[in-house]
Amino acid sequence: MIKTPEKIELFTADGVPLKLSLARVQRRSKMVAFLMVSPLLLFMVFAFLVPIADMLLLSVDNSIVERILPKTVKSIKYWDPHDDKLPDEAVFAAMVEDIKKAKKAREHTKIGTRLNYESSGFASLFRKAGRKVKKINEPPYKKALIKSDKRWGDIQTWRVIKQFSSGYTGGYYLAAFDLKRDFADGSVSSLPEEDSIYLKLFLRTILLSTTITFLTLIIGFPLSYMLAKVPTRISNILIIFVLLPFWTSLLVRTTSWIALLQQEGVINDFLILVGIINEDGRLAMIHNATGTVVAMTHILLPFMILPLFSVMKTIPKSYVRAAISLGAHPWIAFWKIYFPNTAPGIGAGSILVFILAIGYYITPALVGGSSGTFISNRIAYHMSSSLNWGLGSAIGVILLLFVVLLFLLYDKIVGINNMKLG
Amino acid sequence: MANNHKSEAYVSFQNVQKTYDGEILVVKDLNLDAERGEFLTMLGPSGSGKTTVLLMLAGFETATHGEIILDGTSINNVPPHKRHIGMVFQNYALFPHLTVNENLAFPLQVRKIPKSEIEERVANALDMVQLGEFGSRRPMQLSGGQQQRIAVARALVFEPKIVLMDEPLGALDKQLREQMQYEIKELHEKLEVTIVYVTHDQSEALTMSNRIAVFDDGVIQQLAAPNVLYEEPENAFVAQFIGENNTLSGQVSSIDKDTCTVKVGDGESLQALPIKIDGVGSNTMISLRPERVVVNPESGTYPNEVSAEIKELIYLGDHIRSRMNVCGHDDFIVKIPNSANHAQLKPGNSVKVGWMAEDARALDALETT
Numbered sequence: 175m176i177k178t179p180e181k182i183e184l185f186t187a188d189g190v191p192l193k194l195s196l197a198r199v200q201r202r203s204k205m206v207a208f209l210m211v212s213p214l215l216l217f218m219v220f221a222f223l224v225p226i227a228d229m230l231l232l233s234v235d236n237s238i239v240e241r242i243l244p245k246t247v248k249s250i251k252y253w254d255p256h257d258d259k260l261p262d263e264a265v266f267a268a269m270v271e272d273i274k275k276a277k278k279a280r281e282h283t284k285i286g287t288r289l290n291y292e293s294s295g296f297a298s299l300f301r302k303a304g305r306k307v308k309k310i311n312e313p314p315y316k317k318a319l320i321k322s323d324k325r326w327g328d329i330q331t332w333r334v335i336k337q338f339s340s341g342y343t344g345g346y347y348l349a350a351f352d353l354k355r356d357f358a359d360g361s362v363s364s365l366p367e368e369d370s371i372y373l374k375l376f377l378r379t380i381l382l383s384t385t386i387t388f389l390t391l392i393i394g395f396p397l398s399y400m401l402a403k404v405p406t407r408i409s410n411i412l413i414i415f416v417l418l419p420f421w422t423s424l425l426v427r428t429t430s431w432i433a434l435l436q437q438e439g440v441i442n443d444f445l446i447l448v449g450i451i452n453e454d455g456r457l458a459m460i461h462n463a464t465g466t467v468v469a470m471t472h473i474l475l476p477f478m479i480l481p482l483f484s485v486m487k488t489i490p491k492s493y494v495r496a497a498i499s500l501g502a503h504p505w506i507a508f509w510k511i512y513f514p515n516t517a518p519g520i521g522a523g524s525i526l527v528f529i530l531a532i533g534y535y536i537t538p539a540l541v542g543g544s545s546g547t548f549i550s551n552r553i554a555y556h557m558s559s560s561l562n563w564g565l566g567s568a569i570g571v572i573l574l575l576f577v578v579l580l581f582l583l584y585d586k587i588v589g590i591n592n593m594k595l596g
Numbered sequence: 597m598a599n600n601h602k603s604e605a606y607v608s609f610q611n612v613q614k615t616y617d618g619e620i621l622v623v624k625d626l627n628l629d630a631e632r633g634e635f636l637t638m639l640g641p642s643g644s645g646k647t648t649v650l651l652m653l654a655g656f657e658t659a660t661h662g663e664i665i666l667d668g669t670s671i672n673n674v675p676p677h678k679r680h681i682g683m684v685f686q687n688y689a690l691f692p693h694l695t696v697n698e699n700l701a702f703p704l705q706v707r708k709i710p711k712s713e714i715e716e717r718v719a720n721a722l723d724m725v726q727l728g729e730f731g732s733r734r735p736m737q738l739s740g741g742q743q744q745r746i747a748v749a750r751a752l753v754f755e756p757k758i759v760l761m762d763e764p765l766g767a768l769d770k771q772l773r774e775q776m777q778y779e780i781k782e783l784h785e786k787l788e789v790t791i792v793y794v795t796h797d798q799s800e801a802l803t804m805s806n807r808i809a810v811f812d813d814g815v816i817q818q819l820a821a822p823n824v825l826y827e828e829p830e831n832a833f834v835a836q837f838i839g840e841n842n843t844l845s846g847q848v849s850s851i852d853k854d855t856c857t858v859k860v861g862d863g864e865s866l867q868a869l870p871i872k873i874d875g876v877g878s879n880t881m882i883s884l885r886p887e888r889v890v891v892n893p894e895s896g897t898y899p900n901e902v903s904a905e906i907k908e909l910i911y912l913g914d915h916i917r918s919r920m921n922v923c924g925h926d927d928f929i930v931k932i933p934n935s936a937n938h939a940q941l942k943p944g945n946s947v948k949v950g951w952m953a954e955d956a957r958a959l960d961a962l963e964t965t
């Protein structure tokens with residue numbers, strides 16, 4: 175048994191408790207430290223944390239329905255969608271009133287667009303209703319509305335509205351996984367093969383990113399090895415060549431690959447010139463997965479080389495020498511001693527390249543064609559073209575979670591502390 | 597020196613030269629023999645080419661010229677992994693991703709020795725360096741001294757023909773270094789293994805070695821046993837480099853059979869042993885160990901007797917270290933044994949100092965001083 179000494183309260187010379195006085199001193203230095211990092215902290219909060227939180231919210235946000243159709247949402251609560259009966263008069267009355275208001279505020283098409291994501295036809299339904307409701311001024315609203323468009327008499331329409339009347343929805347996530355909910359019984363099933371795109375895109379993104387990571391490793395490893403071996407004077411110059419791509423625009427780099435790889439491009443011309451292929455056999459190396467892999471391997475190569483190089487630089491020459499002097503053939507010394515010591519660099523480089531790759535979208539968009547685009551291209555599409563921000567956010571969140579998962583896995587297997595980023 | 601043992605030489609450098617850049621010879625015409633079971637140390641200042649010699653022996657550098665012979669065969673064309681030479685590096689070079697056991701097993705595994713024998717030999721090697729319980733640790737979890745011992749054990753475990761050590765204790769603190777010196781020396785005596793050791797620390801070299809090769813500028817200045825090196829340095833560099841040394845520069849005025857007379861700066865004539873002088877009239881440097889100087893001798897007992905002025909006294913317990921002005925040199929050090937009659941010594945006092953002619957060695961004059 176170890177005896178713990180009794181705690182005695184200590185005082186400074188002028189009678190202040192020692193702990194208090196220490197806390198005072200530390201508070202000052204903590205304040206200073208905080209002030210120094212506060213600009214960065216603010217930047218991080220507004221440029222990083224807030225957007226991510228916003229994305230998380232957007233991916234489940236469904237408040238638009240309740241905002242534009244407040245009365246309908248309230249009254250449809252009492253309707254049972256499994257009843258095989260249309261909602262009663264009150265719901266129709268609420269709907270007419272809501273649409274009238276929305277029409278005034280020019281928001282009726284927005285709700286249409288929102289519900290159209292879930293079930294096509296809603297956009298036109300609400301657009302038309304916007305035009306017709308001004309003539310419906312007295313009960314029975316049910317009859318009048320159905321008369322204006324018979325889709326209002328379809329129980330399925332109301333089931334969709336009921337389904338999406340709450341403020342939050344998992345609908346975007348279902349869509350991101352190519353799933354759909356049956357509006358009648360609420361069960362979830364996958365979309366038919368020909369309609370499913372996201373799972374295929376996720377899979378392709380992961381597959382191509384893995385390929386790219388692997389290629390950068392295969393190309394980057396010997397390069398870094400050489401860089402680490404030559405005298406510092408020379409390696410400093412060579413590092414500049416590695417970094418050169420960073421100083422040219424991404425677009426320039428990507429388009430130069432187009433010039434090289436396209437059907438009428440330099441490589442095809444050369445292959446014809448030396449007679450390896452003939453005029454009809456020009457290779458399709460761009461606007462497909464090959465183009466994406468080639469261009470992105472080139473663009474991401476520095477992110478593999480730099481961590482590898484910085485790790486290799488710190489491996490003392492004496493390790494391999496020791497192994498050889500102990501009787502190991504130089505190959506065995508390399509494989510058994512040198513290579514395992516590069517693991518932190520391989521880990522850091524791979525995870526860096528992989529994470530950058532799965533989030534890349536400019537290059538796949540330019541050279542990927544239809545078979546070489548990534549899931550991020552889909553996010554960009556939803557953010558800027560279809561304006562389905564909810565779905566875009568949901569895909570973004572899935573991607574984010576995947577990366578976090580990968581990090582945790584890496585931490586578990588290799589240990590984050592072992593990672594050297596340069 | 598060792599030339600008459602040529603037939604016994606286990607390791608032999610013959611006219612070895614080495615240049616890295618084709619301009620400067622880092623090793624100049626090296627001839628060096630080591631006997632089986634010998635502890636041979638290469639001692640010299642940093643940059644004198646010691647590591648280069650060791651690397652040539654290990655096979656990591658090729659000799660530009662000359663031949664290196666190990667156990668009767670030339671190894672110039674034998675790749676390093678086939679030389680069976682153990683090596684201990686200054687930074688230990690223990691493999692960080694392997695445990696201590698795996699580190700020790702490595703040289704045995706690459707030799708395809710059966711597993712059970714490997715385990716036994718690894719355990720024995722660990723016991724030998726008193727680290728039996730540390731087998732499952734990683735090198736990083738050991739202290740510097742422990743890592744050092746593991747490195748030695750690893751270099752010995754495969755029973756190499758010879759073990760090379762390049763400043764293996766350089767990273768340890770003084771106390772640990774001295775302890776390790778004795779441990780390595782003990783291992784050497786117990787295992788009767790040939791060791792070629794490199795250091796720039798002269799006391800380390802004196803403690804451990806059978807023979808010491810003093811290196812400077814790619815040339816062996818003297819190769820001898822520690823006591824010989826200290827007592828009978830053959831040139832000024834060795835005299836300066838090994839131990840503490842007083843130098844008095846002057847000109848040779850006459851040479852007898854066993855002694856010569858040297859006229860030093862202030863006109864005093866001193867008797868010395870002619871070791872390395874060019875003849876009458878040449879510049880020379882008399883080398884004299886501080887502990888061979890006697891203060892206030894009975895007059896007439898020593899051939900050399902001059903007056904001195906005490907500049908500084910440092911009390912060191914067993915002796916008093918005194919800096920004096922002698923023959924115009926005021927960095928003349930005398931070690932005075934601590935006895936009762938030296939109480940009257942004070943800075944500023946004038947005393948007489950004397951020494952034997954045999955203790956004063958007339959050597960070549962270093963250009964640098």
Ligand SMILES: Nc1ncnc2c1ncn2[C@@H]1O[C@H](COP(=O)(O)OP(=O)(O)O)[C@@H](O)[C@H]1O
Pocket residue numbers: 616617622640641642643644645646647648649
């Ligand atoms: N790999 C090398 N390339 C060029 N010059 C070298 C190399 N290694 C050592 N030298 C030079 O050779 C000389 C002797 O070095 P070294 O053998 O390491 O001396 P020491 O071990 O005695 O300090 C030094 O001048 C050093 O600069």
Ligand SMILES: [Mg+2]
Pocket residue numbers: 643646647648
């Ligand atoms: Mg050295």
